[in-house]
Amino acid sequence: MRVIGRPDPVKPSLQKGEGWKKILPLALLCSAVLLLIVGGIFLSRRNDVTEPQDVEGDFFESILEGEKDTVAAVSLKEPLGDYSDSVKAYTEHIVRIVNDIEMDIYIPHNACPRLFVGTPGLQDKNVVFTTQAADIRADNGRITGAFVNAGEPLAWGLSKKGFCAIIDGKFTIGRSENSPLFEEATEKGGYFFRQYPLVDNGVMVENESKGKSVRKAICQRGEEIFVVMTKSQESFHDFSQALVDLGVDNAVYLVGSVSYGYFRDRYDHLAIIYNKLRGGYKYENHIQWVVNEKA
Numbered sequence: 001m002r003v004i005g006r007p008d009p010v011k012p013s014l015q016k017g018e019g020w021k022k023i024l025p026l027a028l029l030c031s032a033v034l035l036l037i038v039g040g041i042f043l044s045r046r047n048d049v050t051e052p053q054d055v056e057g058d059f060f061e062s063i064l065e066g067e068k069d070t071v072a073a074v075s076l077k078e079p080l081g082d083y084s085d086s087v088k089a090y091t092e093h094i095v096r097i098v099n100d101i102e103m104d105i106y107i108p109h110n111a112c113p114r115l116f117v118g119t120p121g122l123q124d125k126n127v128v129f130t131t132q133a134a135d136i137r138a139d140n141g142r143i144t145g146a147f148v149n150a151g152e153p154l155a156w157g158l159s160k161k162g163f164c165a166i167i168d169g170k171f172t173i174g175r176s177e178n179s180p181l182f183e184e185a186t187e188k189g190g191y192f193f194r195q196y197p198l199v200d201n202g203v204m205v206e207n208e209s210k211g212k213s214v215r216k217a218i219c220q221r222g223e224e225i226f227v228v229m230t231k232s233q234e235s236f237h238d239f240s241q242a243l244v245d246l247g248v249d250n251a252v253y254l255v256g257s258v259s260y261g262y263f264r265d266r267y268d269h270l271a272i273i274y275n276k277l278r279g280g281y282k283y284e285n286h287i288q289w290v291v292n293e294k295a
Contacts, residue, residue: 077222077247081107089291091129091263093271098242101234104273106131106263107226108289113166115149115191116286122262122270126291131216131227131261131273133164133254133287134193141281145194148185154283162197162205162252164218164287166190173220173250175200193285196253198240207236214258215239218287219251227254227287229273254287261286 081092089111096103108129120130134155135144146163147155158177165172165181167190172181175197185192197205198217212233219228228246230239236253243251261273 090266102231111289129263130288132259148192151189199251204240216254217251219248
């Protein structure tokens, strides 16, 4: 029998709110899983990244700005020399270029500093470094400025405000019109001489001379004491600024130009810096580092 006009079956309709109640648990579950994934990614990235405040301030700024790399490295005062050998007396020679100025740096190791009056001979193997120290007047051949050699005063006066004192084997390099270290060096058998100041507590010192010459200085940088000499002719201003940028704390001038000097390296090889004497004056003087000698 065929029934005509019977309606199609009607799908049962959901009551209001029933659809939301059925999908809510699934939505909450998906949200929780998503939060766990995002949180895990965040924590892993945070553990892998070093926060800026954990880095040395000056060093971090230098990385960002790109122009303070040299200054930041110098501010850490990492030694310039190699101090792995604590026994052998020798001179380490390194070269640095600062502000386009190429400079020889001589760092004596395990040797005693002193002043020496006269012309040192090359045959003395106890000398690991020597170079001229205080200036000499051309008119009378006397030392310019105060000078004490092994407790004996040889010159007095304040022609230059920079000074270098060696007392009980320890260096003091500075700038002062009246330094008590002159008297102390006299009393304790030490050494003292005056020269042009170049760097005072990390600050460049201006000098009147505007000419150019091969420049040389004795420097204190942190705990290091060394001699710096330019390969080219430079003004006092440019040389002093280069020493500041090298990180030198205090420096005074040494006899410049192509003055006499030599050193011995770790292999006992003798190297002549310059072999020019300034007339063989009686009071020609040197700063030296020697083996087995009490300064």
